[in-house]
Amino acid sequence: MSRFFNEIQYFLTMYWNYEDYWKLYVLVFPIVIFLEIPLYMIIIVSYIKKFWNEVFLDKVPPHYFPTVSCIITCYNEGQAIVATINTLVEQLYRGNIEILVMVDGSDINKSTYDAAHDYATKYHSEHKNTSRYIQVIPKKLRGGRVSSNNLGLSLAKGEIIIIIDGDCSVDNDLIASAVRGFADPNVVGSSGNIRVRNANKSLVAKFQAIEYMIGLQLSKTGLAEIGMLNNISGAHGIFRKSFVKAIGGWKNGTAEDLDMTTRIKVYLKQYPNLKIIHSYEATMHTDVPETWKVLLKQRLRWDGDLSFLYFKRYRKALRPMNIGWKNLFAIIWYDFFFCLCVPFLTIIYTIWLYFRFSPSFATTMFILTYIYYLFSTTVLFALYLAFVSERKGKDFKFIIYIPLMPFYQYIMRIWTAFATICEFTLSTHKDTNMAPWWVIRKT
Amino acid sequence: MTISYISKRKESTVTQTLSEHFETVRTFDSLDNFIPTDNEFNSIVVSLEFGEESIENFIIKLRKSDKHFITPLFFENNGAFLYFDTKITIIEVVERTKNVKTLYNEIGHHNYTSWENKILSYFYTRPDYNIVPKLDKHKEMFYYFPLVEYFYDGQEDYFYWLEDMANQNIFSKVKLVDRLFCCPFCFSALMKFSDHCPSCGSINIRNEKFIHCFTCGHVAPESNFLKNERFVCPSCKAKLKLIGEDYDRPLENGVCMDCGNYHIDSKLEVSCLTCHKTFTTEDLSKKFIYEYKLTEFGRNQIKFGTVSSADLIVNALNYIDLNYFTFTLNWSIQMQRRYKEEMFSIIALKLTLSEKTSSYDLLLEFSKFLRRTFRTTDFCSKIDNNSFIFLFPKTDSAGLDVLKSRIDDFIKSIKLNRGKFEVKIELFTSTKENVEEETAQQLLAKLANKL
Numbered sequence: 001m002s003r004f005f006n007e008i009q010y011f012l013t014m015y016w017n018y019e020d021y022w023k024l025y026v027l028v029f030p031i032v033i034f035l036e037i038p039l040y041m042i043i044i045v046s047y048i049k050k051f052w053n054e055v056f057l058d059k060v061p062p063h064y065f066p067t068v069s070c071i072i073t074c075y076n077e078g079q080a081i082v083a084t085i086n087t088l089v090e091q092l093y094r095g096n097i098e099i100l101v102m103v104d105g106s107d108i109n110k111s112t113y114d115a116a117h118d119y120a121t122k123y124h125s126e127h128k129n130t131s132r133y134i135q136v137i138p139k140k141l142r143g144g145r146v147s148s149n150n151l152g153l154s155l156a157k158g159e160i161i162i163i164i165d166g167d168c169s170v171d172n173d174l175i176a177s178a179v180r181g182f183a184d185p186n187v188v189g190s191s192g193n194i195r196v197r198n199a200n201k202s203l204v205a206k207f208q209a210i211e212y213m214i215g216l217q218l219s220k221t222g223l224a225e226i227g228m229l230n231n232i233s234g235a236h237g238i239f240r241k242s243f244v245k246a247i248g249g250w251k252n253g254t255a256e257d258l259d260m261t262t263r264i265k266v267y268l269k270q271y272p273n274l275k276i277i278h279s280y281e282a283t284m285h286t287d288v289p290e291t292w293k294v295l296l297k298q299r300l301r302w303d304g305d306l307s308f309l310y311f312k313r314y315r316k317a318l319r320p321m322n323i324g325w326k327n328l329f330a331i332i333w334y335d336f337f338f339c340l341c342v343p344f345l346t347i348i349y350t351i352w353l354y355f356r357f358s359p360s361f362a363t364t365m366f367i368l369t370y371i372y373y374l375f376s377t378t379v380l381f382a383l384y385l386a387f388v389s390e391r392k393g394k395d396f397k398f399i400i401y402i403p404l405m406p407f408y409q410y411i412m413r414i415w416t417a418f419a420t421i422c423e424f425t426l427s428t429h430k431d432t433n434m435a436p437w438w439v440i441r442k443t
Numbered sequence: 444m445t446i447s448y449i450s451k452r453k454e455s456t457v458t459q460t461l462s463e464h465f466e467t468v469r470t471f472d473s474l475d476n477f478i479p480t481d482n483e484f485n486s487i488v489v490s491l492e493f494g495e496e497s498i499e500n501f502i503i504k505l506r507k508s509d510k511h512f513i514t515p516l517f518f519e520n521n522g523a524f525l526y527f528d529t530k531i532t533i534i535e536v537v538e539r540t541k542n543v544k545t546l547y548n549e550i551g552h553h554n555y556t557s558w559e560n561k562i563l564s565y566f567y568t569r570p571d572y573n574i575v576p577k578l579d580k581h582k583e584m585f586y587y588f589p590l591v592e593y594f595y596d597g598q599e600d601y602f603y604w605l606e607d608m609a610n611q612n613i614f615s616k617v618k619l620v621d622r623l624f625c626c627p628f629c630f631s632a633l634m635k636f637s638d639h640c641p642s643c644g645s646i647n648i649r650n651e652k653f654i655h656c657f658t659c660g661h662v663a664p665e666s667n668f669l670k671n672e673r674f675v676c677p678s679c680k681a682k683l684k685l686i687g688e689d690y691d692r693p694l695e696n697g698v699c700m701d702c703g704n705y706h707i708d709s710k711l712e713v714s715c716l717t718c719h720k721t722f723t724t725e726d727l728s729k730k731f732i733y734e735y736k737l738t739e740f741g742r743n744q745i746k747f748g749t750v751s752s753a754d755l756i757v758n759a760l761n762y763i764d765l766n767y768f769t770f771t772l773n774w775s776i777q778m779q780r781r782y783k784e785e786m787f788s789i790i791a792l793k794l795t796l797s798e799k800t801s802s803y804d805l806l807l808e809f810s811k812f813l814r815r816t817f818r819t820t821d822f823c824s825k826i827d828n829n830s831f832i833f834l835f836p837k838t839d840s841a842g843l844d845v846l847k848s849r850i851d852d853f854i855k856s857i858k859l860n861r862g863k864f865e866v867k868i869e870l871f872t873s874t875k876e877n878v879e880e881e882t883a884q885q886l887l888a889k890l891a892n893k894l
Contacts (some may be wrong), residue, residue, distance in 0.1 A: 086686065087685065090686045092669070169683075169685060172674060197688075285688075
């Protein structure tokens with residue numbers, strides 16, 4: 001055993017003495033060199049650009065306060081729906097807000113419907129001449145999230161629509177922040193910031209909180225800056241109603257958000273002046289799985305969805321003439337390589353290391369990989385804290401969990417590979433609770 | 444029977460019809476020219492052509508007069524007879540006149556010096572009438588009794604008199620029509636409500652939603668937190684974004700624009716528009732507006748002329764007949780003779796109301812006071828119309844002194860407010876010795892004489 005550790009020590013010190021050590025870097029970090037570092041560089045550069053613009057270009061906040069319709073898609077949230085509606089009523093936005101509470105399967109989810117309905121009745125009886133209008137729509141038979149979104153779309157009176165999950169709460173400046181970008185008439189869609197509300201519940205939730213900060217908020221802000229936004233989340237999306245109506249609303253099936261984003265990108269190719277942005281200040285708070293079991297089940301579905309979309313549904317659409325070289329490059333690079341290939345590469349690389357080299361050398365490689373990921377995560381987290389976080393004090397406390405993040409990321413990558421295999425073999429995208437089976441089987 | 448017909452038309456079919464059913468028909472061409480009959484019972488038919496106001500004035504004049512307060516009054520419109528708003532035939536006119544006359548003759552006395560006596564007789568002769576209140580936004584109480592107002596002389600609030608009559612069981616309360624909040628000083632329901640700053644009394648206050656910052660605990664109106672369309676805590680500069688996590692709204696408070704005071708409840712003040720006094724809502728009196736009807740007991744009382752306002756006192760307490768009172772007193776005397784500790788006390792009380800017309804509210808107040816002060820085991824009886832006797836079992840001279848001082852205080856307070864109220868009191872406390880030779884009759888006579 002002591003020989004094992006001695007060898008590790010030897011390999012580690014060898015790096016710094018060996019003249020051709022860069023070759024070993026290439027050997028150890030092929031994934032890193034070709035895929036990750038450029039991405040991080042792009043994000044960092046885009047941040048420099050973004051904040052240069054914000055600091056040195058004198059931007060006057062637009063005087064733009066259109067009516068906003070918030071479509072809350074809810075199912076069996078029960079009394080929790082009240083908190084969601086309440087945070088929307090609390091908005092400090094100057095314009096009118098229409099809150100459409102779509103209760104899916106209101107016959108079986110009576111408690112949700114009753115809670116929302118009671119709140120709306122009470123609110124309107126206490127507040128006359130208010131600029132907030134709550135309407136609770138009972139969808140008697142369950143139709144899934146897409147049907148809720150599309151019904152909300154047809155009922156909405158606002159110029160801008162915001163899709164919000166029923167079990168979320170939103171910051172009181174969400175709408176004001178979300179609408180700001182839409183003052184540019186060319187903006188047709190925007191993703192928003194999603195924060196983890198229950199981070200203090202478990203370690204898994206804390207990992208996800210950090211993942212949301214870096215993986216979603218930070219990278220989306222950077223990607224959107226260079227026009228390569230990967231997805232407008234279904235839990236929190238902001239759209240120009242006229243545009244969504246023109247492209248025919250949402251399509252049935254799982255991962256309707258990714259589907260919508262991809263379709264928008266197809267339109268962006270035809271109408272190059274249109275754009276999608278990321279409103280990093282429009283913050284929504286959501287609960288994430290608190291146990292490994294629930295988390296892995298959720299990711300099995302999400303990752304499966306991704307491969308389903310790119311390999312099955314949009315196999316033909318994903319061509320440069322349809323979505324443009326830049327977006328195709330972004331999809332291939334970020335979604336295809338980064339999200340789908342890297343997990344497999346990680347597994348292959350791990351196996352190769354252990355079979356090709358001695359266990360001590362393989363372990364050394366892992367230690368080095370860990371150090372690299374710790375470094376990159378720390379840098380990204382620092383970047384996030386410095387430029388993006390709007391709750392710096394609160395987010396800073398997560399720093400003690402950063403050393404554990406590489407392990408979490410490793411587990412998640414392995415799981416993504418497993419999820420992709422499952423999708424190809426079992427079509428797991430159909431195993432969703434977003435819509436009933438009679439809707440999913442058609443997709 | 445005589446009937447008077449007042450119409451601008453000299454010759455009409457109405458006169459013809461009336462003369463067919465009445466022995467004498469007197470005609471007048473104007474309401475002002477109407478001359479009352481001397482003794483003979485008379486009824487009157489007034490043509491509606493004179494207009495509502497003139498007729499109203501005529502009725503008031505009629506009911507206030509000594510001769511025609513009881514007179515049945517009918518109206519005539521284009522040859523048709525009306526009783527209030529209902530069309531009736533000439534036969535009914537005759538019958539109604541006869542009825543009123545018969546009932547009027549039943550009343551044994553004809554002492555009509557006060558308006559109360561007049562109106563009681565009036566209702567006696569109209570057994571089908573209820574005393575119905577009518578809503579009028581210009582009245583102090585919002586309600587008035589039109590029939591009573593025809594009679595009443597305007598010197599005293601007749602609502603007390605109605606209450607008094609109901610307490611005496613002369614009238615019964617048929618229906619509760621309304622409950623009103625009114626001024627505790629003048630009982631007017633015309634009041635103005637306004638909320639004020641509890642600190643400086645200013646009316647320049649407004650309600651503001653308050654925000655509670657979770658970071659530092661600062662609580663202040665929402666406007667203090669609002670900065671560039673965001674909530675920023677003025678104390679700790681924390682950005683408050685998510686309700687329930689960063690901040691909450693603990694309450695909606697009042698803020699005074701003059702002195703800056705924050706308050707949960709503003710001070711609600713009531714100003715009486717009639718007496719211009721100011722008070723709080725807790726001081727408000729509650730007034731019940733009833734519809735009344737003459738009772739059978741009341742009818743008998745009117746018939747024999749025994750209605751008296753002083754009965755209000757006895758109604759307030761355990762009133763027993765004087766004979767029974769004497770019997771109880773005798774029994775108490777015997778108990779005292781046998782057991783030393785079985786003492787009792789007596790208060791004899793004589794009320795002198797220097798001006799009768801202002802008596803009802805005073806009596807009502809006095810009766811309420813007695814009810815508050817005396818115990819349910821005490822007895823009361825009446826020596827004569829103005830003198831009362833109270834028996835307090837198991838009460839010694841110390842207890843009696845307490846009662847006496849309370850009565851004195853009450854009289855003093857009521858005199859300060861209103862005057863015109865004299866009360867003479869005699870006290871007696873039994874001992875084994877002073878009842879040794881005495882009978883109840885002798886004791887009562889002695890006390891009555893002292894009064």
